[in-house]
Amino acid sequence: MNLDDYRGVWVFIEQNDGKIEGVSLELLGAGRKLADKLQVPLSGFLLGEGIRNLAQQVIAYGADQVYLIDHPVLKHYRTESYMKGVITIAEHYKPEIILYGATPNGKDLASAVATDLNTGLTADTTMLDVDLDSRLLEASRPAFGGNIMATILCKKHRPQMATVRPKVMKALVPDTNRAGKIIEEEISLKEEEMRTKVLQIVNDVTKKTNLADAHVIVCGGKGMGDLQNFQLIHEFAETIGASVGGTRDVVEAGWLPHEQQVGQTGETVTPKIYFAIGISGAIQHVVGMKNSELIIAINKDPNAPIFDVATFGIVGDAMEIVPRLIEQFKSLRIEKGGELSYA
């Protein structure tokens, strides 16, 4: 393999029902920086059925060109069909870097493509950079357990690939006047050769407020002590109309279902207000919430790392502070036009 044959930065543009996922736009922003540093074009690649109209949006968010595969077999995401499309164009155009959103489909696709291209893949990256001398992608992620980051390199294989956590990179402000090239690719796909069929897609609306979309989140950690004390988190959240989150420890202890886990292996959240209560602030948790607008931490330990990312901190016992906060809010509540709000 001649590494110098590989040039350019690519981003997988994930679309569902003709709508581009936010993480793909964020990755165009992150990819733009890498491409500028390496002085190569940034390309988005887009697969689906009837998705040609999305190409212009990819350019507006920072791509120089868009590779497009529009085919009826690509109507719904399937590993086997999408993988074939990506491998075909990647083998032909030889990008040096490919980024994917760390969504269920993005991770699934990247894992399959990496195996067939026999190349390295870094999972759930939260920091991206390139080394100019070596042109190596530096994909960093929290290392298992410790409060430490590991930078993963792929020195001898191309393309260098990474999946990237949603909501950690920033999308550019779209520029609808930006010019770019749209390259439509033809690949041969036959429905009768597919071994899997998507029979139905169910958008689950019954699920409680999606944590990722919540404006206010009250998140509790194992500092709450036990399940009974953790009820205070629920009570406080209910009082102020917030969603409830928990750390990995809390979820593993069975105090909350996994959907409510905030952090590296749970949700990444960016609410307007984030309460971190009884949370020490391990890096795995912090990467999932540090981009929240206002972070309020309550913890007994004045040296807890959560105070490093908190906008405001209270060193104190949650069991004392939280009930008093609830009381204060309850006394403030007035009824106004059929809705309870605060004076």
Add this chain to the structure above:
Amino acid sequence: MHIVVCVKQVPDTKIIKINPKTNTLDRRSAPAILNPYDAHAVQEAVKIKKKNGGTISVLSMGPPQATEVIKKSIEIGADRGYLISDRAFAGADTLATSYALSKALERIGKDLPVDMIICGKHAIDGDTGQVGPGIARRMDIPPITSVIEVTEVNQQEKTVLIKRKLTRGYELIQSEMPCLLTVEKEINEIEYSPMPNMIKAAKYEPIIWTVNDLENVERTQLGLKGSPTIVGKMFTPPRPEGGKKLEGSASEQISQLMEILMEKKDLLTIPSSK
């Protein structure tokens, strides 16, 4: 119906301690356990077997003490277990791991053809989730990740109906068998192991293979040599400046906090239907 479940021995991250000097894990501080997602994978195989009959094999890669997680899988209800253990496998990243496991799966399949492979969504020590799909690609069978329900197995048609979790909701997929599933924790509840399983597990000795027991192995694809990714450096991210700690007594702190929150009070409404 022959189901093979891939399992991994991992340190229990709930208990593990961090060395404050190096900021890395003190691996000696944690007991080794069966990766929790893999326990759900074994449990799902047991559920499928109850309905459809068949055989459950488990496969692991690791040091000799990893036989413990195979015994644990027998307790849950697996019929037999294989461990591939060899220095040649050491230092493998996800690509080299899926290669070694696929070679072991080929050998297992020679004795009894495999209809389904089940893996946990990811291992809690690496959190990548890349090995499952990697194995599927190497075996050239469909990978179906993030599975939350195995709805129906049709042994005549050799197909399976599966619910797969999406960012919003889920999808219903029909796949040909053989196929590979990676399962979420919510797919099932781990049941208490019946006494006969416990007795069987206590006495059980897994089949242990070295690299020489596997066929057509390209040694350059194993272990450290076969791993395209390496850890470049470890670093502690720069500590952000941190915010303001509120001062004074608890009451004073609470009233300061109330002031801050009242500036954002528009965000704090709840419906009156409560």
